[in-house]
Amino acid sequence: RQRILHETIAGGVTVNDCMLHLVQENQPFGGVGASGMGAYHGEWGFRTFSKEKPVFLQSRLSAGSLLRPPYGKTFERLFSLLRHIT
Numbered sequence: 552r553q554r555i556l557h558e559t560i561a562g563g564v565t566v567n568d569c570m571l572h573l574v575q576e577n578q579p580f581g582g583v584g585a586s587g588m589g590a591y592h593g594e595w596g597f598r599t600f601s602k603e604k605p606v607f608l609q610s611r612l613s614a615g616s617l618l619r620p621p622y623g624k625t626f627e628r629l630f631s632l633l634r635h636i637t
Contacts, residue, residue: 552566564580
């Protein structure tokens with residue numbers, strides 16, 4: 552059994568029962584290579600068939616404008632305060 556498991560390229564292997572492999576919630580299900588669909592089942596399926604798309608929404612009230620020129624009096628006061636603190 553160990554030799555066959557070692558020499559087999561597969562997405563997953565179940566010994567002595569083919570149906571129980573599909574219902575294992577803690578293991579991915581799927582194939583490898585051109586004939587397989589990758590890992591799918593539970594979280595693995597969600598990640599396989601999803602494309603992550605991070606979205607950053609900047610609020611209208613942002614301190615980011617203080618970091619870009621032209622620097623105003625608010626930035627100068629804040630910078631002066633930070634310089635005295637450190």
